[in-house]
Amino acid sequence: MPRKHHIETTINGESTDFLCEARQSLLEVLRDTLHLTGAKEGCNNGNCGACTVLLDGQPVDSCLVLAVEVQGASIETVEGIAECGHLHAVQQCFLEDAALQCGVCTPGFIVAAKALLDRKPQPTEEDIRFDLAGNLCRCTGYDKIVRAVQNAAERLAAK
Amino acid sequence: MKDFDYAAPTTIDDAVGLLAKHNGRAKLLAGGTDLIVQLREFFREADVVVDVKKIAEVMDLRVEADGRLWIGAGVPCYRIYRDERVANSRGGLVDAARIIGGWQIQSRASIGGNLCNSSPAADSIPALIAERAVCHVAGPGGRRTVAVDEFCTAPGKNVLAAGEMLVGIEHPATAAKSASAYERFIPRNEMDIAVVGLGSWVRLDPTGKTIAEARIGLGAVAPTPLFAAEASQWLSGKPATEETFAQAGELAKKIAKPISDMRGPADYRVHLVGVLVRRTLATAVSRAAS
Incomplete structure (x- = not known):
């Protein structure tokens, strides 16, 4: 053994x-x-x-x-990532913006996107695409993911 | 993955002792982004994996008062590009560290590992060659140093003898009005292997208009990364102009002996050497002047 x-x-x-x-x-x-x-x-x-x-x-x-x-x-x-039974803004925006289809890549994107927003609260679209390059999605074509992260950034900033 | 044992020594002597004891059956683990894949896919085998990340010297990132830089062999890429002292003085290495894999890879993968994996297309090596970096090696016979230019000997092979390990990489003291840049050509913006990778370093004279000294490193155009000696030497004393950069590119193209593969045909790669010499020299000169 x-x-x-x-x-x-x-x-x-x-x-x-x-x-x-x-x-x-x-x-x-x-x-x-x-x-x-x-x-x-x-x-x-x-x-x-x-x-x-x-x-x-x-x-x-x-x-x-x-x-x-x-x-x-x-x-x-x-x-x-969810706090006290409430979805994190990244999770909520992925849901609302339909930033997933099959869902296999989603946990990885959520974790990486949260890490991105913790470091850069106001990322540009290029920041998001560059920093999430290590996450592949074969369904969405990425645009919805990028928009969800942008919307999560706005929501977190408004808090 | 085949079973193996795990050791995490805290000194270089202990690590070297483990390599000797296991006689080629021990493999060194830094970030693991190459080794774990190779073990899992049976490209390499190990009886014991020796994790070097508990050795202080191997994880040290240190800038001396004269600008000499020590990068322990296990320091991950993200620590390089997050360090302002390094970002300001070794732009080429920082350019490379930012595009080795994605963020998840940069959290683990080390420059030392990139060297030891010795891929002809390794992103950090042309920058290290341009920046005149030196490898510090420890082994059963003690310590020795090897210029990065001489480190790789063939695809996946290097000068490390049985029982030796890379401890760290040292950059020489910084000079006034000097800077470097690295650029690679890939069909997308990130997460790909270089079609050609190119590092340039320049030192300008006090007027800032003439190149006093330059070094150019090429990647992915030969079995090992190359120092472009003729092009580098030719640049001394030349005006820092687009015409000069283009001529240096023509000279560097002469030593490119690439293969054709799915990333690009050989003649295209040679052409790219000229393009990237121009671009990286221009970037390095503008960084050196500012």
Whole structure:
């Protein structure tokens, strides 16, 4: 039996520990061990961004992080984005602006877009397209996603 | 993915010891954006993965008083372009760090890893060549340095001998009125591999109108990134004009020996070398003058 590593981390603000093999990705552990199935496995090689989570505040492809690497780190997944049962402005605008079709890319876009707006509250369209280039959507053609992020920025600014 | 063990040493000596102990079966992990994909897709194998991110020297990003810059081999791209001291002095490397993959990749992928992966199309290497960066290597025989120009030896291959590791990359002291730029040609704006990548560095004379010294690095036009020696030397003493940039481009084209593949035919790549030499020299000169 491969050796299991005991990893202690914080996920969506809660102390969480788990056992994993060295070869397991953070994405595998999130989905299969911790049952946080929001992050999706798209390409499993760092191209599509469907597995995006925040690792110590930075967006990463969780398929390209070994779970053993997150000892002591803080992780935020799409499950942690809504606050007190209310959708985050990014989530609400994705819904209202129909910025999704099949939905597989959506959790990754939501996490990356929230990270973008946390850093740049008033992004230009170019900022949005550039910073979300690591997230692929094969349905929408991106325009609706960009508009949803722009509308979320306006809504957050009005708060 | 095949099973392997994981170690996270906190010193270079321990990391080098692990490489020796496992005799080629240990692989170094920095950002993992190449290694994890290669392990998963069976391009590489490891008995143990040695995570270097707990070694302080490997994660250090430091600017000395004279402008010398130390980039630990594990420092991720985002730390490079978010650092104002680096952004102001090494524009070419920052240009490259901003377009290696998307944001998620830049959160993890390191410049050191980009070097060690030794792709002919690696975005950071032409900029590092232009900026005269030097690799610091540790191994069983102690430490040594290698110019970035000499680091890559073939696609995916480099000068690291068995048991050696890249510790970091050092840039020389900055000079007045000097600056660099990197540009790559791809059919879209982001998330693609260079058809041609090009880094230029210039130092202007005190008038700001004449090039005192220049260095040009080429990517994706040969089995390894190249230093364009003739074009670089020719630029010394030339006026910083469009005509000069175009002539330097013609000289740089002479050493381009690209392949034809789905990203572009060889003659097109050679043509792009001329275009990108012109553009990056113009950008570097305008940055140096400001």
